[in-house]
Amino acid sequence: MRDQNPAKGLQRAEVARRTGCNLETVRYYEKVGLLPEPPRTTSGYRSYDTTHERRLRFVLRARELGFSLDEIRALLCLVDERNQPCAEARGLAAIHLQDVRAKIADLRRMEHVLKDVVAECGDGTRLDCPLIESLFRETAVE
Amino acid sequence: MRDQNPAKGLQRAEVARRTGCNLETVRYYEKVGLLPEPPRTTSGYRSYDTTHERRLRFVLRARELGFSLDEIRALLCLVDERNQPCAEARGLAAIHLQDVRAKIADLRRMEHVLKDVVAECGDGTRLDCPLIESLFRETAVE
DNA sequence: CTACGGTCTGTAGCGACTACAGGGTCAAGA
DNA sequence: TCTTGACCCTGTAGTCGCTACAGACCGTAG
Structure with missing residues (x-):
């Protein structure tokens, strides 16, 4: 078994296992800018923390509801801006x-x-x- | 206006207009083997007849019902074989x-x-x- | 004669992944 | 210590069903 100490951050397989998401899909989401690039270990391995996992779960849940990646990008943008996003979010959901x-x-x-x-x-x-x-x-x- | 004499065969735009199908889509269906390659004029233009159009309509109608191109290929195969295809066709439709x-x-x-x-x-x-x-x-x- | 529309071929793009290939890293067992 | 094997890395190509070019050719009306 590999390192699972949360203080050291999670590796890809661990995040994938915990969220039920394919490894390649996580990487794809990073590539298209839905998820932030996580910090790396000295040898170049990705190291995730709970905020990464939380954001991934958001994306996965939104996918389950059928939102496109573009729509999810917009939703995440609203989340990050934090300016009473409810009206816009509601609008996106209503269109969807x-x-x-x-x-x-x-x-x-x-x-x-x-x-x-x-x-x-x-x-x-x-x-x-x-x-x-x-x-x-x-x-x-x- | 171009040649629309049915005795001389239809050109692509004419078939497309009559079936409501995009020109490029017709060509795509030919490329992937759903539709037969039509005969050509001396200058290389495709020349369609009513059997081509009939087959195209079959494909379009099946697409409207949500059949995949592979499923449609299978259905067309049953059509061409003509050995009491009803049971197999029914099976494909039931799965779909x-x-x-x-x-x-x-x-x-x-x-x-x-x-x-x-x-x-x-x-x-x-x-x-x-x-x-x-x-x-x-x-x-x- | 030329302009303009049609047609031809082939290729690249879309969305949302998925599946490699070809390499590097790391820990456990012999 | 060395090897094995599981994991990670990057980049690219494939999937489906089209759609949209680019760059060339053809054919007819004015």
């Missing part, structure tokens, strides 16, 4: 909520059609396949 | 339907949380932002 609802609506349309064609196919012994026929027949959007 | 339902479930979870935090934020005049606080607090998946 609209996006989520639009995606749900799209998927529900797909679900509806798929459910119907699967049902029409029955046990799959038909010579003409209703699914394939319907794909040839209809085009929803012009 | 599961995926769609899983995505809907994910998005509904997001929607629920977002709706709540946006409501909690109220008019955005709060000093502590419930959205930002909740992003720091919770991590759903480990």
Whole structure:
């Protein structure tokens, strides 16, 4: 086992294990500026502290809610500025909520059609396949 | 105006206009083998006929239903084989339907949380932002 | 004859990762 | 002490489904 003394800072695998985030993803977030570059040991290893982990958790949680990395950048910016960010944050979330609802609506349309064609196919012994026929027949959007 | 005589075959822009599909997308579908390479005029221009257009519409319709290009490839393969493909097609659609339902479930979870935090934020005049606080607090998946 | 639109090819970009390759570091076991 | 093997480092290329060029060619209307 490697050094896990918190006084010395966490290494990548430890942070990854604690947050459930892929190592490569942590590095990617640092590269695109979502997470600060952590200090390094003399041999060049990254050394994380709890503030890094806290910020990573914020990013991961926001990803779970479907925010894009750009949106998360904006949210983190609000966090860092600390000037009553609630209105702006609320605005970002409200826009994102609209996006989520639009995606749900799209998927529900797909679900509806798929459910119907699967049902029409029955046990799959038909010579003409209703699914394939319907794909040839209809085009929803012009 | 360019040649639109159907006897001479359609050019790309014409097919694109008739199907609502981007020109570059048609070319992309040809490149990845979803659509056959159409015959060319002496000067190298692509010349489409109605079977090309029919196949393109099939692809576009399947995309509207959320099928991946790989899935569409499989569906087209079933179409071309013509050996009572209904059972296999039904299977592909059923799997895809599961995926769609899983995505809907994910998005509904997001929607629920977002709706709540946006409501909690109220008019955005709060000093502590419930959205930002909740992003720091919770991590759903480990 | 020239201007302007279409078409051609090939390549690079997007977002959000993920997966290497090819090397360095470090601690534990023989 | 030496080796083994697990971890870390950097950089790059791949994924999916397009989209957007660049730089060239073609073809027709004025």
